[in-house]
Amino acid sequence: MGENIDDTAAYLRPTDTIDSENASIVRTATGLTQGCSTDAEKARKLFYFVRDDIPYSVYMISMFKEDFVASTVLERGKGYCVQKAVLLAALGRAAGIPSRLSFAAIRNHRTPSRFVEKFGTNLFLRHGYNQLLLEGNWVSVAATFDRVLCETNGLPVVEFDGVNDAILPSVDLKGNAYVEYVEKFGTEADLPLDWIVSAISKVWGKDKRPWLSRDH
Numbered sequence: 001m002g003e004n005i006d007d008t009a010a011y012l013r014p015t016d017t018i019d020s021e022n023a024s025i026v027r028t029a030t031g032l033t034q035g036c037s038t039d040a041e042k043a044r045k046l047f048y049f050v051r052d053d054i055p056y057s058v059y060m061i062s063m064f065k066e067d068f069v070a071s072t073v074l075e076r077g078k079g080y081c082v083q084k085a086v087l088l089a090a091l092g093r094a095a096g097i098p099s100r101l102s103f104a105a106i107r108n109h110r111t112p113s114r115f116v117e118k119f120g121t122n123l124f125l126r127h128g129y130n131q132l133l134l135e136g137n138w139v140s141v142a143a144t145f146d147r148v149l150c151e152t153n154g155l156p157v158v159e160f161d162g163v164n165d166a167i168l169p170s171v172d173l174k175g176n177a178y179v180e181y182v183e184k185f186g187t188e189a190d191l192p193l194d195w196i197v198s199a200i201s202k203v204w205g206k207d208k209r210p211w212l213s214r215d216h
Helices: 023-033 039-053 070-076 081-094 113-119 147-152 193-204
Strands: 099-108 123-134 137-141 179-188
Touching: 023 039, 023 070, 023 081, 039 081, 039 123, 039 137, 039 147, 070 081, 081 099, 081 123, 123 193
Parallel strands: none
Antiparallel strands: 099 123, 099 179, 123 137
């Protein structure tokens, strides 16, 4: 991306939600990156783990901080975009890669009709993804949708080469409109939960917790 590099210390420190010093986070990051010789290799391993081994589930949306803690997301084994981004940030920091959260409002033109009918929108006001500091550049990556979900629904799978941005594509496999980045909000060293809840509670309600029993 070629932008100036900020103080990287903030993007390596653990936080209450990005608990990169948690034993399970450290163990997972260490195991995944064993044998890697560069940060780019490590980043790819972590990206693909979060993308595919933590399946996407919109039903995991929550208004409560404890449901965003990276080690909890890892233990539950599924999450929605923000939770997956928090987990990737924690794994990245545990592997020594400066990692931060990035947010945007996106319109998903392939949102299932049942969801649009229930909630009245295909606009997601607080989409979360990551930026990783690799070779002096902040690289944007979205480990949001897992391969199984994409292949089941005929959607393109986001691939990451460890060098270039890997965000959700604007068109699907047939060239139809897919994800539209309506507005980008910038980056954060920690989870801005109040800001997220202020927007998504209008759709999901202020008491929404993860629906853990959902097989999605």
